[in-house]
Amino acid sequence: MAGRKRQHDAHDDEPNSKKGKGNDDLSLILEKLTKIEKQNTEIVKSVSSVEVKIATIEQKLVAAESTSEELKQSLCEVKTEMSTSISQNSTRIDDMETKLADLTSKFSKIQSEKLVLHSEVNKLNLVLCGHPDSKDESTDKLATEIQAIIRSITKKDITIDCAFRIGNYKPNSCRQVKVKFLSLLERNFALLHRSELSHPYYLNEDLPFETRRTQAILRQKKKALLQLHPDADIKINWKQNTLSHGNILYTVVDGIISSTRNDLMDMDFLGLDQGQPNSLHSQTN
Numbered sequence: 596m597a598g599r600k601r602q603h604d605a606h607d608d609e610p611n612s613k614k615g616k617g618n619d620d621l622s623l624i625l626e627k628l629t630k631i632e633k634q635n636t637e638i639v640k641s642v643s644s645v646e647v648k649i650a651t652i653e654q655k656l657v658a659a660e661s662t663s664e665e666l667k668q669s670l671c672e673v674k675t676e677m678s679t680s681i682s683q684n685s686t687r688i689d690d691m692e693t694k695l696a697d698l699t700s701k702f703s704k705i706q707s708e709k710l711v712l713h714s715e716v717n718k719l720n721l722v723l724c725g726h727p728d729s730k731d732e733s734t735d736k737l738a739t740e741i742q743a744i745i746r747s748i749t750k751k752d753i754t755i756d757c758a759f760r761i762g763n764y765k766p767n768s769c770r771q772v773k774v775k776f777l778s779l780l781e782r783n784f785a786l787l788h789r790s791e792l793s794h795p796y797y798l799n800e801d802l803p804f805e806t807r808r809t810q811a812i813l814r815q816k817k818k819a820l821l822q823l824h825p826d827a828d829i830k831i832n833w834k835q836n837t838l839s840h841g842n843i844l845y846t847v848v849d850g851i852i853s854s855t856r857n858d859l860m861d862m863d864f865l866g867l868d869q870g871q872p873n874s875l876h877s878q879t880n
Contacts, residue, residue, distance in 0.1 A: 710803055717801040719756070719782050723772040725795035730764050741774055748791035748798075753781045773801060809836045809847045816845055816852055 723741060734757070741758040756775040764770065776782035789798035802810075813831050820829055820840055831838050838845040843856045 706805075710806070713803045719776050719779060720801035721774045721776070721782060721786060722761075722799050722801050723758075723774055724797040724799070725769060725792075726772055728760070728764065728769050730766075734759060737772065741772055744792075744796070745774070745785050748788045749785055751781075751784065753785065769795075806836075808850055812847050812850065812852050813838050813845070 723744070726741065726744070737760070738755060738758040742753070742755045745753050745755060754777060756777050758772050758774045760770040761773055762770050776785065786798065786800065792798055810833065813836065816838055817829050817831060820827060824840075827840060829838065829840050836847050843854050845852055845854050847853075
């Protein structure tokens with residue numbers, strides 16, 4: 596009897612055990628579902644945040660594209676303006692070059708006319724260098740002294756028109772003397788006998804400054820070359836303002852001497868003072 600009762604109790608406990616186990620499994624499932632829901636919620640939030648960022652980026656891209664288009668348009672406008680400006684400036688430069696060439700031609704013509712006029716006005720003159728200078732000398736006394744020098748070298752009774760100093764008096768210096776003759780024949784005769792003068796006297800033509808500067812540069816170059824090459828054959832062409840040394844030809848333009856040899860140019864600027872040359876204005880070669 597007692598055995599049957601224990602058996603019956605055992606059968607009653609078995610469903611209760613299974614029921615308790617089922618409740619535990621359900622709790623686990625619910626817990627997992629809760630975690631999953633939380634994860635889903637976080638994922639949804641993350642996705643929403645990413646979508647917001649993507650939207651922001653898209654807006655920025657749209658703004659950047661708009662800005663880029665504006666920049667492209669501005670760049671095109673600047674390029675157009677630059678092209679127009681360059682074209683206009685090129686035209687202006689061409690006009691200026693044409694005007695410059697015209698002015699250069701006119702200047703050269705004026706310089707040539709100036710030389711002709713100077714030669715005509717001063718054709719009766721010669722310039723004497725080396726005569727002692729004094730602050731209180733009179734014009735009459737100077738003319739008498741110069742006339743005596745001219746007569747001594749020409750051995751002829753030549754009467755000069757007048758003689759006067761060039762420039763202002765400076766102590767320990769010797770101003771040039773411009774000598775005016777009464778006739779071109781007597782002037783040329785005196786010039787022909789200038790080699791009779793002794794140092795420091797030199798008698799030269801009354802030339803324009805540019806010509807005298809060119810001749811002075813050529814003389815300086817010849818002197819420098821002779822110091823380097825004492826036996827060199829150096830010749831100066833006064834009509835063409837050139838100096839030849841072997842196969843090298845020197846020319847002077849605007850105070851600049853250039854040497855030409857086998858198409859190679861050697862520039863050598865001799866910075867002479869714009870004042871009246873003194874000892875440089877010596878007799879020709």
